[in-house]
Amino acid sequence: MRPFAYASPRTADEIIALLTPGSAGADGASRPLAGGTDLLTLMKADVATPSRLVDIKRAGLPKGIEETPPGLVVGGLTTLAQIETHPAVRARYPALAEATAVAATAQLRNVATVAGNLLQRPRCWYFRNPRIACWLKGGDHCPARDGENQLHAILGGGPCHAVHPSDVAPALVALDADARLRGPGGERTVPVEGLFAAPEGGRRRETLVGSDELLLALRLPPADGSRSTYLKSMDRKVWAFALAGVAARLRLDGRRVAEARIVLGGVAPVPWRAHEAERALEGAEAGPAAWDRAANAALTGAAPLRHNAYKLPLARALVRRALESLAT
Amino acid sequence: MPRLHVDRLRSGDGSEDEYRVVERTGLAAWDATTALTVVGRPYPRVEGAEKVTGRACYAGDVRLAGLLHARVLRSPLPHARIRRIDTAAAEALPGVHAVLGTHSAPAIRWYPDGLLFDRTLRFVGDEVAAVAAESEETAADALRLVAVEYEPLPFVVGLEAALRPEAPPVREGGNLVGPPKVYARGDAEAALREAPVVIDETYTTQTALHNCLEPHGCTATWDGERLTLWDSTQSVFDVRERVAETLGLPEHRVRVIKHHMGGGFGSKQIAWKHAVIAALLARRAGRPVRLMLDREAENLAAGNRNATRQRVRLGATRDGTLTAISARIEQDTGAYLVGGEGSNTSAIYQTLYRCPNVTTEQVGVYTNTGPAVAFRAPGHVEGAFALESAMDELARALDMDPLALRLRNYAEADQRRGRPYTTPDGLRLCYERAAAEFGWRRDRRPSGQGSRRRGIGMAAHDWGGSGYPPGYAWVKLNGDGSAEVVTGTQDIGTGTRTGLTQIAAEELGLPLERVLLHLGDTATGVYAPVSAGSATQATIGPAVRAAAAEARRQLLEAAATMLEAAPADLQLREGTIRVAGAPDRALDVADVTRRIAPHMIQGHGARGPNPDGKAVRTFGAQCVEVEVDVDTGEVSVLRVVASHECGRIVNPTLVDSQVLGAVTQGVGFALMEERVVDAGGVVLNANLEEYKVPTAPDVPAVVHARVDRPDPEANATGAKGIGEPPLVPTAPAIANAVFDAVGVRIRHTPLSRRRLLAALAAHRPEPA
Known part of the structure; x- marks a missing residue:
């Protein structure tokens, strides 16, 4: 890890000023520090080399879960452990509770924040290896495309083939959550889905959040009779990123599917909203036939690489299984 | 006094003669009838408190x-x-x-x-x-x-690439470490031609990292x-x-x-x-x-377990009698021969089953990757995966129970050297205990619901673990009747300190807490060999016992004068010396040592020779039940029953620990651990995030069906090694259970979700 300066401002405005390139006191290479579970590993791997860390935990930013019946607001600094154990989350937004519970380890969940989880960088073993130049780090090509790509994207890949590592993000997208952001120009609110975009062209990152913006809070709309779940497959029982994950939400009207959300994790550079699967479900009669159609539709457009075709049957199985569990 | 026995070993190649010195102690071995009070008890590790409180000082501390x-x-x-x-x-x-x-x-x-x-x-x-x-x-x-x-x-990565004729040379002279190591008895090729049933398959094992x-x-x-x-x-x-x-x-x-x-695990x-x-x-x-x-x-x-590619051919008669075993083995040595014990992948083919016609050919291959080094039962783990998978395939081809097939080909002697085992029924006992505890039945059908299918599998192994001379220890008795044992061996985390202290306390007739053992220091300790090959307890245990016996002899001679009795009439137990038949005539050990202080009683002990004309080996068998999720490729190991013949069990807790640790490593080797090297030669998962070792939920319930039978012909304590053996059969037993569950044979470790899903996609099993 290289030397860096450290600041611990007491207000959001001071934080944003330090993060804003060209503003007074900023040097253009400051990074916000919350739980640090991603940023510090990037720094140790020499992938991130910030000149200054700006601790954002002492400025009174939103932390914890506030019930705003019939919805819920989750502060950006809320730890995954707080979310996982919150009774209202468990009762009304099981996909979120389940996704946090299977992320990382208990130790990590005790310090990792939900905002940091959404904005974490890919775990791609080329990206994280300081010995390798990859496109996402400014290189000229993606070594995973023709390399050891067993953990890589089957959907939406290129020019970067890394997958988005978050379990929480697919759950929040499936729950139609909004994100409240604050930057130098004030606050804005966007759907969580809108935080993400596959890296392309000159934007070699997975998010549309500015480097001078803070993710203040997440707002969950009323569950409104929806059921939801998150399923994840890993290379071992716990403590691994998803080979594939699926967040699913269904609102049933009798035996008919009134509304559906299918969001895949671990298979694309961003949390992958499976619109075709949702269309296949909406209006359909709940049952194995619909689940099969949705599972197949969810992988529409998949383009597996040499070593990751296994993710197709895996993701399909998880979609089918998730839908089955929601309808029984 | 110990007798010094000096052997001159003529090398025959013109180099200097070697001399081997073995001290013979004349101690009668502790056998099954010897009543022991300290040895055999499940004492906690003597250094346990130091470790759990963080006071134990490691190299970097x-x-x-x-x-x-x-x-x-x-x-x-x-x-x-x-x-x-x-x-x-x-x-x-x-x-x-x-x-x-x-x-x-x-x-x-x-x-x-x-x-x-x-x-x-x-x-x-x-x-x-x-x-x-x-x-x-x-x-x-x-x-x-x-x-x-x-x-x-120019560089080359991976076994197959390095073997191609046009492969860039890792060093001048090409990529073969040397000429193939060839072993042959009988005529395996002829026997294969005549065999009514032949299994001919190629298996691969991955490069695994020790991750101490x-x-x-x-x-x-x-x-x-x-x-x-x-x-x-x-x-x-x-x-x-x-x-x-x-x-x-x-x-x-x-x-x-x-x-x-x-x-350390060998690395x-x-x-x-x-x-x-x-x-x-x-x-x-x-x-x-x-x-x-x-x-x-x-x-x-810092070393790794070499990847292997093994072409295995088995020939058998219709009743399941093996007539031929042939193995051609290539293994990835990495960039250098680092010394130490390399993987002898061939060995298990030569010994585990009775078979008159056996050929093995083994060649090491240089590649531009980190060098391989011994890893817990080096070679045997790799060889057992292939051989024991092939035996399962043979059992299926013959429609025979895998246990019955193994018993039909049971070996009671080391066929390489033509020597009977000191425990010719050792493996049979393991089969019996494991099968009984597990409930192994031939007619059991795979079971399960929906996508989750259950199956059972088994595998067997042999291994060394005999220990060998030389190795030394000293015992000194202090004026207060406490004892110190000094040896130059090391405790690599297995519990050596505790086991050796128990041996000394037993022979000295002292409670465990009155004995302290010093080790791991060349300045103060006497020579002991490397702690490898599951040899430490069986090498140094007898030396410690011999040193304690020598101290005990001197102690009883001193006590005999004080008690006015002949030394032969004295009994020493739990720190008290009594005259046989006269319970009121007794002295605490401290009474004797205090009266003769500052004279210090000192005992020297050496490891005696291994038996002439016989082979000392360890054996084992494991039965495994798995559940395979055919939709997700997830393999859950539900239970493992492990039975291992390692002679006398000096400390049941520590032996159980070795079994549990080895099975855990076996689960990792079978299901998830694999070094991944990019085509550019960079290891992509040289960390504990991407190199997956098992976590607690990955580890099944492990039942150790103990054998615990002294092998008095092996050495004076009757104990043999257990550090490596329980790792050997775990991976093939799991792979065989996976086949039992889903009818798909995976011949490559690890059996990852990726491999399993690909194999299942190529071969959808019939609905159960």
């Missing part, structure tokens, strides 16, 4: 005044020549005290054909330079200031011309010899200490470069130096 911290610059290229190296900027960085590199280090020979710092680099992670500085961070900063110009050379919790490393300090090294090693004496030789020091001026060990059974680098840096800086590898370096440059 030594804190000396003025301690510097070292880091090593490693090759970024898989094959290169250093054209130019400039360390001036690194040396000028404040806080840097010493820098070493190929331009400045002495030309010390290392590996068969290299130098400590060589201009030619043969894998990503090969040592380029080293820095000692006030902190690890400063040392790391200094490494970034070392300017190196590399000339890239404590990485390789040491702390080095000089006192004038005397060097002390606290090294994380399985052999303090081998490290002393190597370091003294390379630095041109007499051995008595090098002291190597290893008090506690966070795992620490040789002296590595770090010990010499730390010593050189410390001498140059004039201050002590701590050099511990980080996790990445540990996984690049």
Whole structure:
């Protein structure tokens, strides 16, 4: 890890000023520090080399879960452990509770924040290896495309083939959550889905959040009779990123599917909203036939690489299984 | 007095004769009828409190005044020549005290054909330079200031690529480590031609990483011309010899200490470069130096279990009698032969089953990746996966129960040397205990619901673990009746300290807490060999017993005078000496030692010879039940029953620990562990995030169906080794259970979700 300066401002405005390139006191290479579970590993791997860390935990930013019946607001600094154990989350937004519970380890969940989880960088073993130049780090090509790509994207890949590592993000997208952001120009609110975009062209990152913006809070709309779940497959029982994950939400009207959300994790550079699967479900009669159609539709457009075709049957199985569990 | 027996071994190749010295002690072995009170009890580890309270001092915990911290610059290229190296900027960085590199280090020979710092680099992670500085961070900063110009050379990664005729040579002379090692008895080719049933399949095993919790490393300090090294090693004496030789020091001026060990698993059974680098840096800086590898370096440059490709052919009659075993084995040696015990993958084919026609051919292959080194039952783990999978395939082809097939081909003698085993029924006992505890039945059908299918599998193994001479110990009795045992062996985390203390306490007739054992120090201990090959308890245990017996003899002679009785009429138990038949005539051991103090009773003990004309081996069998989710490729190991014949069990808790730890490693080897190297030669998962070791939920319920039967022909304690054996059969037993569950044969480890889903997609099983 290289030397860096450290600041611990007491207000959001001071934080944003330090993060804003060209503003007074900023040097253009400051990074916000919350739980640090991603940023510090990037720094140790020499992938991130910030000149200054700006601790954002002492400025009174939103932390914890506030019930705003019939919805819920989750502060950006809320730890995954707080979310996982919150009774209202468990009762009304099981996909979120389940996704946090299977992320990382208990130790990590005790310090990792939900905002940091959404904005974490890919775990791609080329990206994280300081010995390798990859496109996402400014290189000229993606070594995973023709390399050891067993953990890589089957959907939406290129020019970067890394997958988005978050379990929480697919759950929040499936729950139609909004994100409240604050930057130098004030606050804005966007759907969580809108935080993400596959890296392309000159934007070699997975998010549309500015480097001078803070993710203040997440707002969950009323569950409104929806059921939801998150399923994840890993290379071992716990403590691994998803080979594939699926967040699913269904609102049933009798035996008919009134509304559906299918969001895949671990298979694309961003949390992958499976619109075709949702269309296949909406209006359909709940049952194995619909689940099969949705599972197949969810992988529409998949383009597996040499070593990751296994993710197709895996993701399909998880979609089918998730839908089955929601309808029984 | 012990008798010294000197054998002259004629090498026959013109080199110097070797002499082997074995002391014969004449002690009667503890057999099944011997009543023991300390040995056999489940004492907790004697150093347990030190470990759980964090007081135990490991190699990297030594804190000396003025301690510097070292880091090593490693090759970024898989094959290169250093054209130019400039360390001036690194040396000028404040806080840097010493820098070493190929331009400045002495030309010390290392590996068969290299130098400590060589201009030619043969894998990503090969040592380029080293820095000692006030902190690890400063040392790391200094490494970034070392300017190196590399000339890239053609390189090759992976067994198959390295064997191609056009493959770039890892070194002059090509990529074969040497001519194939060939073994033959009978005529396997002829027997295969005539065999009514033939299995002919190719199996592969992956490169696995040891991932010791404590990485390789040491702390080095000089006192004038005397060097002390606290090294994380399985052999303090081998490290002393190597370091003294390379630095041109007499051995008595090098002291190597290893008090506690966070795992070695074979990877620490040789002296590595770090010990010499730390010593050189410390001498140059004039201050002590701590050099511990980080996790990445540990996984690049500190050894691995070699990947193998094994073509296995079995020939059998219709009743399941093996008529031929043939194995052609290629294994990935990596960039260098690092010494130490290599993988003898062939061995298990030659011994596990009775078979008159056996051929094995084994060849090591150089590649531009980190060097392989022994890893817990090296070779046997790889060989057992292939052989025991093939035996399962044969059982299926014959529609025979896999256990019945194994019993039909039961071997009661070492067929390589034509010697009967000291425990010819050892493996049979393991089969019986494992099968009974597991509920093994031939007619059992795979079960399960929906996508989750259950199956059972088994596998067997043999292994060494006999121990061997020489190895020594001393016992001294203090004036207060307490005893100290001194030996130069090391406790590599297995519980050696505890087991040996129990042996001494038993022979001395003292309660365990009145005996303290010192080990892991070449300055104070007498010679003991490397802790490897599951040999430590069976090598040093008898030496400790012999030393204690000698002390006991002297103690009873002194007591005889005080009690006015003949020594032969005295009984010694739990610290009290009694005259047989006269219970009121008794003395505490302390009464005797206090009266003769300051005279000190001292006993010397040596490991005696192994039996003539017989083979001492360990055996085992494991039965496994798995559940396979055919939709997700997830394999859950539900339970493992392990039965292992390791002679007398000195401490049941510690033996259970070895079984549990080995099965855990076996689950990792079977299902998830695999080093991944990119085509560019970079290891992509040299960390504990991407290199998956089992977590607690991955580890099944493990039942150890103990055999615990002394092998008095083996040595004077009747105990044999257990450190390695329980790892050997786990992976094939799991693979066989997976086949039982889903009807798909995976011939490649690990059986990852990726492999399983691909195989299942190619072969959808019939609905259950």
